Amino acid sequence: MSKRLEGKVALISGGGSGIGRAMAIRFAKEGAHVMIVGRRESALQETAQADEKISYVAADITKTEQVEKVIDTMKEKYGEKLDILVNNAGWCPVQPLKEITLADYDRAFDLDVRALVDVTIQSLPLILNAKGNIINISTVGATHRAPNLSMYVGAKAAVENFTRCWALELAPDGVRVNAIAPGAIRTDIWNVTNLSDEAAKAHEEGIAATIPCGRFGAPEEIASVAAFLASDEASYVSGAVYAVDGGQGAA
Ligand SMILES: NC(=O)c1ccc[n+]([C@@H]2O[C@H](COP(=O)([O-])OP(=O)(O)OC[C@H]3O[C@@H](n4cnc5c(N)ncnc54)[C@H](OP(=O)(O)O)[C@@H]3O)[C@@H](O)[C@H]2O)c1
Known part of the structure; x- marks a missing residue:
């Protein structure tokens, strides 16, 4: 494994599971010190056990005072610099418009938008000090067909x-x-939708049918692109949205 992130400090929201966990492990393998954040301490612990360069702080990032605690912990541990911020924590409600309530809107936008902005604003002085970089995790659905995911x-x-x-x-x-x-x-x-089992299966099958590569991706396949973007190898890449979707967005 190359050491493109040697000496860098990274903060990853939602690092206790899925894509966030894979990125934390990949970044640490490439030499970074990684702080992960999420609400479930047990999940964070499990990720941290994968590499001694991974630490964690349990926090709900939709609460601004808990984001403050995360940034204070970062400063205590790594000083006044942050080389890499990955805004990864997210929640995906699957619902037709006919069933959506304002509570669903609030939950999605509080985490996927408001918390992302809060973490970014509060981290920014450290990122500026380091001349670091930010990676936001979006979805192919942001610009392509996505029924029931509005x-x-x-x-x-x-x-x-x-x-x-x-x-x-x-x-x-x-x-x-x-x-x-x-x-x-x-x-x-994919397991935490509010659909019935039958509707969730139909939703998943509907999406699977639109993937040209013919399979779901693995979290590690996102992590490898993130490691590139986080590293100096991507020194001339900014403002880009990288599709990592088995060709789904091209179809
Ligand atoms: N998997 C896909 O097919 C897919 C496709 C496109 C985009 N994405 C995006 O990829 C990102 C990661 O998702 P994933 O697929 O890896 O799913 P996941 O395993 O469910 O990850 C979501 C993470 O967000 C954390 N989180 C949720 N609410 C939080 C809060 N209030 N404060 C702090 N952390 C919170 C969760 O940890 P706790 O529950 O412990 O808080 C969890 O670790 C998301 O932004 C998602 O929208 C995923």
Whole structure:
């Protein structure tokens, strides 16, 4: 394994499971010190056990005072710099418009948009100090067909536009901002829909039928692209949204 992230400090939200866990392990293998955040301590612990360079702080990032605690912990442990911020924590409601309530809207936008903005704003002084970079996790659905996912893909469309806007604003400071738009990746997010078992199966089969590569992706296939974007190998990449979706977005 190459050591492209040697000496770097990274913060990954949602690092206790799925794509966040795979990124934490990959970044640590490439030499970074990684702090992961999530609400479930047991999940964070399990990720941290994979590599001694991974530490964790349990926090609900929709609560601004808990984000403050995360940033304070980062400063105590690693000083006043953050090389890599990955805004990965997300929630994906699967619901037709006819059933959506404002509570569903609030939950999706509180985490996928508002918390992402809060973590970014509170981390920014450290990122500027390090001339670091930000990776936002979007979805292929933000720009392609996504029936029954309107709250989720609406939130992620905001995230993609933040990415381009922040890339322009922060380029003069030497800070890069990119996004990854995953396709269907096999993680727990597929198990926590509020659909009936039958509807969830139909939803999953409907999406699987649109993937040209003919299979779901693995979290590690997102992590390898994230490691590239986080590293100096991507020194001229900013404002980009990388599709990692088995061709789904091209169809
Ligand atoms: N899997 C896919 O097919 C797919 C496709 C496109 C995009 N994505 C995006 O990829 C990202 C990661 O998702 P995943 O597939 O890896 O699913 P996942 O395993 O469910 O990951 C979501 C993570 O977010 C954390 N989280 C949720 N609410 C939080 C909160 N309030 N505060 C802090 N952390 C919170 C969860 O940890 P706790 O529950 O412990 O808090 C969990 O670790 C998400 O942004 C998702 O939208 C996934």
